[in-house]
Amino acid sequence: MALTYDAARTDLGAFLSRREDGRSSLDLLVPDARCAGCMAKIEREMQALPGVAAARLNLTQKRLTVEFRAGSGDAGGVVEALARLGYPATPYDPGQARDAHDREGRQLILAMAVAGFGVMNTMMFSVPIWAGLFGQELGPATRVLMMWFSGIVGAPCALYAGMPFFRSAWRSLKARRANMDVPISIGVILTLAISFSETVLGGRDAYFDAAVSLLFLLLIGRWLEHRLRARASSAAADLLAMQAPTATLIGAGDVLTATPVDRVLPGDLLLVRPGDRLPVDGEIVSGASELDNSLLTGETAPVAVAVGQTCRAGALNLSGALRLRASARSADSALAAIARLVEMGAQSKSKYVRLADKAAAIYVPVVHTVALLTFAGGWALGLGPREALIRAVAVLIVTCPCALGLAVPAVQITASARLFRRGVLVKSGAALERLAEVDHVIFDKTGVLTLGRPRLKETAPAAIAMAAPLARASRHPLAHALAEAAGDGPLAEDVTEYPGEGVEGLVDGRRCRLGKAAFLGVQSHAAETELWFGFENDIRIRFAFVDPLRADVAETVAALRARGLSAEILSGDLPGPVERAATAAGVVQWRAGCTPTDKAAIVDDLTREGRKVLMVGDGLNDAGALAKAHAAMAPGTALEASQNAADLVFSGESLMTVVDAVDVARSARGRAMENFGLAALYNLIAAPAAMLGLVNPFVAAIAMSGSSLVVTLNALRTGARR
């Protein structure tokens, strides 16, 4: 039976978001839209479609929003039109979580705007006061007036802009812990109180501007950190949307409906087309095909499946359309066991204490003790409680934690932006810190050292040219590799695809077949991945395929070794291919036939020995190890679960990005350490000066912004080389 799966159109109605006035809209992810031309073309063509009221492409996020007129809403038509233009698109659900995240970002930006306003306007009143400090004529009445002005402007701004810190400090105090926000909140509130009392009592020291600018600088750091997280999570969401977006449900009367995978129930009948991944575990009801289990087991050879067999979610359907009876929900499928492994690993990772927190653990008690000593000591030495308190507050202000709150996020966002441009997605700042500490790298073979897709072995060009027209007409990955080797050219006519067998068609008026050995009536004699081709009553030609190593594997391993990192290969594949890959890569340590549990256990053992392991893997069989390793990277072609477990996701064909990532992470760590050094140096000068009463509001403002500027500029140097 021949099956033309392209003709069957899928209803994407489940992804339309309907509005109350009967109009509806559709959100699509268009990853290939890159330039102004793409944008103009897509928007013009979409608006020309019947029923479409408006189409707008967000080029930054590569999202297309199509608005339909009332009563219409042909989502499938839009996706097809995009595919015809050469832009494959995936519907996605802009979920609730993203909105919540955005709300937090908006609050931070608004707090930052208010703080910025506060800084500028309190400065306006502070400048005359500062001028007065240096002997210019400023009568006490005018000074007090200026102090009142700056208090009236500065205090509300500080209270509003400080809300994110106050809230977080309150939460952590309720949980009986003290985070960095507790000293910040205490400092700001104490400063405001002292400044008001000084204003009322007609004193000289009002620090309204210092309180607001401290919050402004810290908010910049907070916002940078938020941006890093938001971008990572939205990019990760995009990758996921591309991967297991939908399952195709077969309803009554063979109506096809696209459904989000998590809505598939056991017993549902599903259609899995060639080239799609199995969305859930299930039993094959009809059809025959081969499945590529390489992401599940690491094994590269395709496995033939037939009616009645049970197969696992995540396997890639290679040749024929399959009808599948779902036997488990997506959440309970074979993935779940691995997900548990991942969760356990994630818990051990959350025990990692970030650099900034380590520094804060030293910084907070020291600064508070010094401030307290200043107050107690000053009072005991006869300064009077008011002067002693002012000096204590000055200590709190000048030892501002900007190096912790601003410099580390600035370093990390610079580093991750640089990596992002090289195609590496960093999920969190902590991931970079952990990556910098790594001393041993474990590679998975399939999909990491290799490209994870077949490539034609050396074959006579004449043979390739003969089979190419038929290969171009097929969707099978092997045929695709053959067509790729042949380049552009004519297409076979009258093509019929036999699922799980091969294709048949007319080339130059002669009937020919391309497919499995049995399909061509020959006896296969090799364990290699192969494809046979032959004209009717003519000789048979054999094409062999290999999963080639990435071009720069040996270079990568050598570069890692030069950086003091040892390398190892753990694969689920057979010893033969693994040994060949290890030899080519120049890796001495390798192990074949590893189960997912084996891999995780090996990582555990190494960790117990005190090694810091970087796991680079893509398959489900790596997910446990990825989660348990000190740091983890996964290629963009990896399965959802593996990408979730990894700290960094890299794209492209080059493996050298792993080395780049390690370099940038180390450079980021170096910058962060330098910044801590600079901050410590600054505090060693500023704190004694404040204790001795040498700090007035002007000095505090200069010192604080100066130190923040220095650490931020230093942060921008991260990974600047090359």
Added chain:
Amino acid sequence: MNIVMFLAPFSLGLGLMAVAAFWWSLKAGQYEDPEGDAARILVEDPEDRPAA
């Protein structure tokens, strides 16, 4: 000196207007698609062409 009583609120008003303008631009989604906005000026609008 009395001029301060006028100038100070006036400058504050200007500052508040800047904050309000920023808030409006944020709400209006002007920072949602910086790359697309930069590219859009390169796209020719059919209606904008001068009559030949």
